[in-house]
Amino acid sequence: MLVPRELARRLSVIAPSITLAINARAAQLRASGVDIFAFGVGEPDFEPPRFVLEAAKRAIDEGASKYTAVTGILPLRKAICERTERLRGYAPTPDQVCVSVGAKHALFNLALALYEPGDEVIIPAPYWVSYPEQVRMMGATPVIVSTREDEAWRMSPEALRSAITAKTKAIILCSPCNPTGIAYSEAELRGLLEVVRDSDAWFIADEIYADLLYDNRRHASPLALAPDLADRVVLVDGLAKSYAMTGWRIGWAVGPTHLIKALDLVQGQSTTNATAVAQHAAVAALTGPQDEVRAMRDAFERRRNVMLEELNAVPGIRCRVPDGAFYAFADVRGLLGLVTGGGPLVGDADVSRFFLESAHVASVPGSAFGMPGYVRFSYATGEDRIRGGAASLRRAIAGATRP
Numbered sequence: 418m419l420v421p422r423e424l425a426r427r428l429s430v431i432a433p434s435i436t437l438a439i440n441a442r443a444a445q446l447r448a449s450g451v452d453i454f455a456f457g458v459g460e461p462d463f464e465p466p467r468f469v470l471e472a473a474k475r476a477i478d479e480g481a482s483k484y485t486a487v488t489g490i491l492p493l494r495k496a497i498c499e500r501t502e503r504l505r506g507y508a509p510t511p512d513q514v515c516v517s518v519g520a521k522h523a524l525f526n527l528a529l530a531l532y533e534p535g536d537e538v539i540i541p542a543p544y545w546v547s548y549p550e551q552v553r554m555m556g557a558t559p560v561i562v563s564t565r566e567d568e569a570w571r572m573s574p575e576a577l578r579s580a581i582t583a584k585t586k587a588i589i590l591c592s593p594c595n596p597t598g599i600a601y602s603e604a605e606l607r608g609l610l611e612v613v614r615d616s617d618a619w620f621i622a623d624e625i626y627a628d629l630l631y632d633n634r635r636h637a638s639p640l641a642l643a644p645d646l647a648d649r650v651v652l653v654d655g656l657a658k659s660y661a662m663t664g665w666r667i668g669w670a671v672g673p674t675h676l677i678k679a680l681d682l683v684q685g686q687s688t689t690n691a692t693a694v695a696q697h698a699a700v701a702a703l704t705g706p707q708d709e710v711r712a713m714r715d716a717f718e719r720r721r722n723v724m725l726e727e728l729n730a731v732p733g734i735r736c737r738v739p740d741g742a743f744y745a746f747a748d749v750r751g752l753l754g755l756v757t758g759g760g761p762l763v764g765d766a767d768v769s770r771f772f773l774e775s776a777h778v779a780s781v782p783g784s785a786f787g788m789p790g791y792v793r794f795s796y797a798t799g800e801d802r803i804r805g806g807a808a809s810l811r812r813a814i815a816g817a818t819r820p
């Protein structure tokens with residue numbers, strides 16, 4: 418009896434998701450009737466604007482059932498160009514756009530098109546979990562530049578410069594950032610771009626949260642500041658977060674035409690186009706009235722304020738004010754050493770597990786983002802739920818003892 422050949426070696430370099438065990442346990446508790454405060458997921462609880470759903474239904478009736486161009490239907494690529502000009506201060510042409518099955522897919526296509534063994538890709542930590550894994554899957558090496566809370570989680574130009582080597586293929590920057598919620602100012606981004614200008618590396622800006630900025634902040638986008646770098650700056654964006662359209666799976670990359678041709682090639686041999694109906698819905702979302710997007714943003718800002726106030730009132734938790742996105746990245750080191758029903762809290766994974774088991778609050782340990790000692794709370798949920806979850810945390814902590 419022959420045993421099947423082994424799985425691909427590239428799988429062995431991919432870290433298993435720390436969040437998976439916690440998510441599975443949260444689902445188990447929920448299934449047994451426990452009311453879980455869902456601060457774990459990065460998914461808006463809003464519905465997409467009604468007119469977007471209507472446009473999708475119309476598209477079905479009008480025959481959007483066929484393959485489209487690999488990089489997306491022209492009206493969508495034009496709408497993305499107009500949006501990029503309006504909100505990111507750079508006017509691409511439709512042949513500079515590749516529409517993919519979500520921003521994650523756009524980033525994966527970029528990884529396939531750009532990274533190879535021997536390459537280094539610079540990623541500031543705390544980072545979104547998929548960046549290093551995608552780099553590793555290509556056989557390239559993630560170079561993690563750790564940032565610090567007392568430096569507002571910013572990667573400085575000096576830190577970037579010292580991480581760059583002859584092998585640096587790309588730099589990935591997420592602003593506003595998942596998980597910290599910090600956003601780079603124009604001056605800070607300019608500083609980084611000066612370093613990029615001195616190198617030949619690609620600069621990938623993940624702008625998926627750029628519509629979700631608070632306190633009247635304006636998003637700083639790299640091609641508005643450095644149009645001279647348009648031959649190696651890539652903007653990644655999508656509908657998931659700002660239009661509450663996570664399940665529609667529409668994201669895109671804007672970049673120089675030779676890179677977009679490469680993405681066309683890669684995507685043409687894998688997924689072909691993003692779903693036709695979803696593309697038509699995306700055209701409606703981007704070209705229709707934007708007041709619901711603004712209303713969702715305003716709601717997130719109010720939720721941020723509630724989450725911050727509530728978290729900072731929990732003994733042992735300390736959290737700085739995020740500038741955007743919908744995450745609070747809290748320092749939980751004040752809780753380490755506590756003894757709970759489930760044992761002593763030694764690291765952030767224990768803390769996150771304790772929050773789930775004893776307070777029924779789902780969260781994600783900072784280690785998942787390359788930053789132990791912290792826990793990420795998503796506030797993509799209602800204000801009452803945020804207050805309820807925080808009260809539950811306070812009760813659970815009051816029940817723990819310090820030996």
Ligand SMILES: Cc1ncc(COP(=O)(O)O)c(C=O)c1O
Pocket residue numbers: 459518519520521522545591595623625654655656657663666667668
């Ligand atoms: C920083 C960041 N980039 C990209 C994505 C992926 O977005 P999409 O749902 O469009 O694939 C996410 C989703 O969580 C994210 O947090």
